[in-house]
Amino acid sequence: MSETLSELSVSLWRGARQGHYENYTVPQRESQTVLDVVTFVQRHIDPTLSYRFACRVGVCGSCAMTVNGKPRWTCRTHVAKVAYGGHLEIGPLANLTVIKDLATDMQPFFEKWQQAKGAFEPSKTRQDAIAQIRPDSPARMAADAAIECINCGVCYAACDTVRWNAKYLGPAALTRAWTLLNDERDAGNTARLQAVAADGGCHACHSHQSCQELCPQALNPTASIAGLKRRTAAAYLKGEIEG
Amino acid sequence: MRLYIWQRATAALLLPLILVHLAVIFYATRHGMTAADILSRTRGSIAWASYYGLFVAIVSIHASIGVRNILIEWSPVTERRAGRCAIGFGLLLFVLGVRAVAAVVLS
Amino acid sequence: MTARVIKHRDSALWIAAMVHRLSGLGLAIFLPLHFLALGLAIEGEAKLESFLRWSEQPLVKIAEGGLVFLLTVHLLGGLRILVIENFPWSSGQKQIATLAAVVSAIVAFVFLSRVF
Numbered sequence: 001m002s003e004t005l006s007e008l009s010v011s012l013w014r015g016a017r018q019g020h021y022e023n024y025t026v027p028q029r030e031s032q033t034v035l036d037v038v039t040f041v042q043r044h045i046d047p048t049l050s051y052r053f054a055c056r057v058g059v060c061g062s063c064a065m066t067v068n069g070k071p072r073w074t075c076r077t078h079v080a081k082v083a084y085g086g087h088l089e090i091g092p093l094a095n096l097t098v099i100k101d102l103a104t105d106m107q108p109f110f111e112k113w114q115q116a117k118g119a120f121e122p123s124k125t126r127q128d129a130i131a132q133i134r135p136d137s138p139a140r141m142a143a144d145a146a147i148e149c150i151n152c153g154v155c156y157a158a159c160d161t162v163r164w165n166a167k168y169l170g171p172a173a174l175t176r177a178w179t180l181l182n183d184e185r186d187a188g189n190t191a192r193l194q195a196v197a198a199d200g201g202c203h204a205c206h207s208h209q210s211c212q213e214l215c216p217q218a219l220n221p222t223a224s225i226a227g228l229k230r231r232t233a234a235a236y237l238k239g240e241i242e243g
Numbered sequence: 244m245r246l247y248i249w250q251r252a253t254a255a256l257l258l259p260l261i262l263v264h265l266a267v268i269f270y271a272t273r274h275g276m277t278a279a280d281i282l283s284r285t286r287g288s289i290a291w292a293s294y295y296g297l298f299v300a301i302v303s304i305h306a307s308i309g310v311r312n313i314l315i316e317w318s319p320v321t322e323r324r325a326g327r328c329a330i331g332f333g334l335l336l337f338v339l340g341v342r343a344v345a346a347v348v349l350s
Numbered sequence: 351m352t353a354r355v356i357k358h359r360d361s362a363l364w365i366a367a368m369v370h371r372l373s374g375l376g377l378a379i380f381l382p383l384h385f386l387a388l389g390l391a392i393e394g395e396a397k398l399e400s401f402l403r404w405s406e407q408p409l410v411k412i413a414e415g416g417l418v419f420l421l422t423v424h425l426l427g428g429l430r431i432l433v434i435e436n437f438p439w440s441s442g443q444k445q446i447a448t449l450a451a452v453v454s455a456i457v458a459f460v461f462l463s464r465v466f
């Protein structure tokens with residue numbers, strides 16, 4: 001059993017779009033994470049609290065919430081590191097519709113993923129030989145640097161352009177498009193370039209870099225999107241896509 | 244796509260243009276120039292007319308695209324209306340700018 | 351929701367992006383006035399001269415210093431964007447962004463020292 005150090009006051013968002021922050025007091029424990037705190041409230045204080053989690057160890061991306069103003073993975077955020085003056089404020093992710101309490105509707109996030117053509121388009125069949133991809137080729141290295149996205153939504157919640165521009169596809173969707181653009185095996189890159197060059201595509205990004213600052217996987221969507229800007233501009237000037 | 248390219252291209256062109264303009268500003272302030280001093284240099288000068296005429300055209304494009312972005316993201320107007328406002332603003336800048344260049348170049 | 355929603359917007363790079371946008375807006379508002387002032391020359395040298403005399407006032411000079419700051423900081427911020435979008439990623443951007451703000455302030459200060 002880990003010892004109780006003192007008490008922590010937490011405010012949790014209750015409700016949907018209309019709602020309020022409700023205060024709870026929970027015991028503070030060593031190595032406690034924000035997810036531990038939310039779980040404690042739901043199990044011991046208020047069973048009507050709604051929230052999402054799955055793996056609890058930072059590999060699934062389900063538990064992202066707004067903690068003291070920043071979107072983070074709650075299972076990998078130590079209370080000791082973020083509780084200023086012994087207080088925590090936890091709310092649902094921004095830029096998404098709140099379903100209830102700390103759970104948001106991720107549907108638009110995934111729809112934009114599809115809109116950005118974030119799905120692999122095969123170019124071969126099982127009868128063909130397996131593609132030989134060199135892991136140290138520049139394209140593969142570019143793809144590998146951006147591939148570890150687990151769709152947690154932190155970048156999307158952090159992005160002000162998402163907030164201000166309803167059409168903007170967002171950093172995660174565009175990053176995935178960038179990895180596929182760099183995948184030699186993919187056959188859908190003309191359509192993909194057209195998709196990310198459309199209204200709300202990569203050109204809407206103003207390089208605020210909140211995504212890059214906050215990505216828990218240390219990905220750099222700003223750089224991936226800059227790559228998309230270069231590729232779409234080149235394609236447009238060559239007449240391969242329409243503007 | 245097109246607006247993005249125009250915005251970035253005009254930005255790149257503006258880099259040297261603005262640096263020269265800053266140099267002109269600093270020169271004018273050092274020498275405490277009067278209207279007569281200024282106009283004696285600009286009147287009848289093809290160089291001034293071309294340089295600042297080009298400057299006005301490029302700035303009009305660059306500023307209007309920037310204003311369009313701000314309108315779309317920070318105001319409730321539709322994209323289409325923002326585009327029209329931006330074109331209007333760009334034309335305003337161009338007309339006033341060409342008038343200003345003509346004012347100091349033509350006698 | 352809460353005022354704390356601004357918390358993660360404390361990064362030097364986010365501030366740089368906002369300064370870039372606001373300086374651009376400031377310059378866009380200023381430009382028509384600048385063109386109108388120069389256009390006074392149409393009505394003759396005397397008209398322009400009396401405007402220049404009016405602009406000798408300390409408050410106007412300080413405002414001009416502010417404009418020089420806006421111009422320089424907008425140029426450097428735009429340069430930041432052009433570099434991010436066209437060159438390989440570089441780390442140390444936060445330091446460069448802060449340096450750009452300092453350089454702009456210095457340029458504006460030098461301008462002010464020459465006009466006072």
